[in-house]
Amino acid sequence: VTGRVTVAVDAGGADLGPAEVARGAAMAVREHDVRILLFGAAVGIEPAPGVELIDAPRSIAKAPDLARVVRAHPDASVVAAVQAVADGRADALVAGGTTGAALAAGLFRIKRAPGVHRPALAMPVPAPRHPFLMLDVGANVEVRPEHLVQFAHMGAAYAELVLGVARPRVALLSNGEEATKGTPDLVAAHELLSAAAERGAISFAGNVEGFAIATGAADVIVTDGFTGNVAIKVMEGASAAMLGAVRDAASSSMRAKAGGLLVRPALRGVRDRVDPERQGGAVLLGLRKLVVVPHGSFGARGIAAAVGVAARGVREDLVGRTHAALEAGGALRRREASSAAPVSMPERP
Amino acid sequence: VTGRVTVAVDAGGADLGPAEVARGAAMAVREHDVRILLFGAAVGIEPAPGVELIDAPRSIAKAPDLARVVRAHPDASVVAAVQAVADGRADALVAGGTTGAALAAGLFRIKRAPGVHRPALAMPVPAPRHPFLMLDVGANVEVRPEHLVQFAHMGAAYAELVLGVARPRVALLSNGEEATKGTPDLVAAHELLSAAAERGAISFAGNVEGFAIATGAADVIVTDGFTGNVAIKVMEGASAAMLGAVRDAASSSMRAKAGGLLVRPALRGVRDRVDPERQGGAVLLGLRKLVVVPHGSFGARGIAAAVGVAARGVREDLVGRTHAALEAGGALRRREASSAAPVSMPERP
Numbered sequence: 001v002t003g004r005v006t007v008a009v010d011a012g013g014a015d016l017g018p019a020e021v022a023r024g025a026a027m028a029v030r031e032h033d034v035r036i037l038l039f040g041a042a043v044g045i046e047p048a049p050g051v052e053l054i055d056a057p058r059s060i061a062k063a064p065d066l067a068r069v070v071r072a073h074p075d076a077s078v079v080a081a082v083q084a085v086a087d088g089r090a091d092a093l094v095a096g097g098t099t100g101a102a103l104a105a106g107l108f109r110i111k112r113a114p115g116v117h118r119p120a121l122a123m124p125v126p127a128p129r130h131p132f133l134m135l136d137v138g139a140n141v142e143v144r145p146e147h148l149v150q151f152a153h154m155g156a157a158y159a160e161l162v163l164g165v166a167r168p169r170v171a172l173l174s175n176g177e178e179a180t181k182g183t184p185d186l187v188a189a190h191e192l193l194s195a196a197a198e199r200g201a202i203s204f205a206g207n208v209e210g211f212a213i214a215t216g217a218a219d220v221i222v223t224d225g226f227t228g229n230v231a232i233k234v235m236e237g238a239s240a241a242m243l244g245a246v247r248d249a250a251s252s253s254m255r256a257k258a259g260g261l262l263v264r265p266a267l268r269g270v271r272d273r274v275d276p277e278r279q280g281g282a283v284l285l286g287l288r289k290l291v292v293v294p295h296g297s298f299g300a301r302g303i304a305a306a307v308g309v310a311a312r313g314v315r316e317d318l319v320g321r322t323h324a325a326l327e328a329g330g331a332l333r334r335r336e337a338s339s340a341a342p343v344s345m346p347e348r349p
Numbered sequence: 350v351t352g353r354v355t356v357a358v359d360a361g362g363a364d365l366g367p368a369e370v371a372r373g374a375a376m377a378v379r380e381h382d383v384r385i386l387l388f389g390a391a392v393g394i395e396p397a398p399g400v401e402l403i404d405a406p407r408s409i410a411k412a413p414d415l416a417r418v419v420r421a422h423p424d425a426s427v428v429a430a431v432q433a434v435a436d437g438r439a440d441a442l443v444a445g446g447t448t449g450a451a452l453a454a455g456l457f458r459i460k461r462a463p464g465v466h467r468p469a470l471a472m473p474v475p476a477p478r479h480p481f482l483m484l485d486v487g488a489n490v491e492v493r494p495e496h497l498v499q500f501a502h503m504g505a506a507y508a509e510l511v512l513g514v515a516r517p518r519v520a521l522l523s524n525g526e527e528a529t530k531g532t533p534d535l536v537a538a539h540e541l542l543s544a545a546a547e548r549g550a551i552s553f554a555g556n557v558e559g560f561a562i563a564t565g566a567a568d569v570i571v572t573d574g575f576t577g578n579v580a581i582k583v584m585e586g587a588s589a590a591m592l593g594a595v596r597d598a599a600s601s602s603m604r605a606k607a608g609g610l611l612v613r614p615a616l617r618g619v620r621d622r623v624d625p626e627r628q629g630g631a632v633l634l635g636l637r638k639l640v641v642v643p644h645g646s647f648g649a650r651g652i653a654a655a656v657g658v659a660a661r662g663v664r665e666d667l668v669g670r671t672h673a674a675l676e677a678g679g680a681l682r683r684r685e686a687s688s689a690a691p692v693s694m695p696e697r698p
Contacts, residue, residue: 267595
């Protein structure tokens with residue numbers, strides 16, 4: 001990409017409404033030197049330099065049966081935004097809160113990259129001490145070993161190119177560290193990745209258990225979209241419960257209250273460090289273009305961060321270099337004839 | 350059971366050694382009015398009233414291929430302890446840190462209860478605000494819908510009889526709350542449990558997401574042993590990471606340190622409330638006798654709590670009433686001929 005990066009942003013499904021997404025888009029223009037095509041209901045949205053607003057009032061964010069709905073409604077904001085990327089009018093997509101619809105529309109209009117079995121939703125997790133990338137966190141409820149192997153290579157490429165981790169250590173999430181642990185598919189994936197590591201194609205750290213989210217044992221944790229989806233939500237729930245319990249404790253007595261006041265600024269630092277808005281949300285890897293999926297609850301700052309991720313991914317040629325990593329790892333699907341194979345419906349993470 | 354309950358305790362695999370388990374056994378005699386048969390290396394163990402020590406120096410806690418090893422070594426401490434329960438010399442088993450071996454030996458010598466497809470490992474999770482029971486957390490890596498249905502009934506019975514929850518709300522762990530979310534097996538289990546709820550056989554709360562561990566949306570959360578194992582370890586890792594970050598924050602400046610000192614007693618209360626030793630560990634449901642599996646890292650207090658769980662389970666006739674619940678729910682396997690079907694190797698949680 002030469003010149004300024006253009007990012008298509010869908011404002012049609014964010015919990016805080018299109019105006020908040022528009023504020024994030026305007027912020028991103030200032031922070032990340034990008035041009036924005038903003039798709040959504042134009043009513044109440046302030047014009048901003050660098051942001052071109054395309055009125056698309058139909059939102060399908062909450063629709064069931066998305067695979068059908070994205071086909072039926074090319075005018076829906078997320079479908080129009082995806083189309084802009086597919087046509088080359090924009091370089092990447094930021095789907096402001098419409099995860100499920102973005103996945104469905106992305107699969108339908110942008111298509112999978114050549115040789116990729118399944119796109120995967122990758123989420124950079126800002127764990128307090130050891131951040132890591134987890135994928136798949138919801139695009140594929142069931143996977144085969146060769147899918148997991150592709151996730152591993154795509155995740156490693158993303159961690160290196162966008163997160164800046166040199167030679168990322170990739171691990172499989174399992175119920176024990178031994179190579180024989182887990183489902184038969186997971187054991188098979190372990191064998192394939194061990195072989196890839198012997199060829200020097202990947203830095204494979206073997207199996208990790210759920211504890212690994214806190215230990216930094218891996219930079220990239222690979223799993224199926226069901227387990228990954230449960231894992232990130234359990235993590236979020238457990239962190240929130242623990243912070244809530246700490247807050248309760250810090251107001252349980254006069255003494256604790258006084259201490260709580262003194263500790264509060266430092267605790268705010270913890271909260272900010274693990275704030276998911278800073279990461280810009282999840283990224284859909286394995287399509288022909290980059291799709292970034294901020295969480296539906298994100299405010300302007302989170303949307304701006306998502307645009308930053310998209311811009312960086314475009315500038316680093318993430319799509320091309322991910323493909324090169326899959327090729328170098330011998331992980332591309334051999335027979336392109338099967339590219340018309342059915343693709344699973346994505347899940348909202 | 351009339352008279353004093355007798356609990357067989359295996360001391361052969363605990364991280365802190367047999368002497369620590371013995372201290373827990375002695376504590377349990379005082380606290381729970383039980384008799385103990387303690388199996389392990391007798392060297393260095395103090396005699397205590399109510400505790401009969403059976404010298405069994407062979408430990409197979411760390412052995413691979415446990416299904417074979419438990420058959421080959423009837424003298425191993427955990428196998429001898431299981432045998433005491435199978436023979437009726439003890440009413441229940443507490444396996445002090447030898448989860449995998451206890452599951453293997455339990456399946457081999459105690460056998461599954463009539464009509465039960467698969468035993469499940471159930472763990473009471475002391476979440477800060479809303480404790481709940483999760484199963485399976487590691488006995489079955491892959492399950493079928495009818496297994497999940499049995500887990501639901503067994504978990505409800507346990508929550509009611511041992512944890513004291515009246516009419517526990519049971520939910521399936523999935524990647525979304527809609528009935529259509531999850532793997533095809535999970536969707537099928539949802540249908541079966543919805544039907545059971547319509548008959549009034551169970552209080553079914555539908556699907557819950559990973560967040561539910563913090564919200565109290567369910568008293569019993571049912572899942573396969575792979576996902577459950579990952580989930581409890583992610584939960585443990587996330588809680589530890591968050592507490593660690595809070596500790597770091599509370600020593601990051603003079604001001605924060607002063608506050609930390611004042612809050613510390615209240616924080617200790619949080620830590621104690623979520624302390625897994627208080628719960629006594631996980632319980633293996635679906636065998637002909639009750640097997641309690643404390644965590645390998647537990648000290649005397651955790652072992653004593655595990656014996657307390659075993660005693661309560663025996664006094665409440667947990668095995669008989671769980672079976673009655675399965676029967677009332679129409680969830681027992683119809684053809685007893687298949688009771689010789691192969692049983693999956695349990696996983697160490």
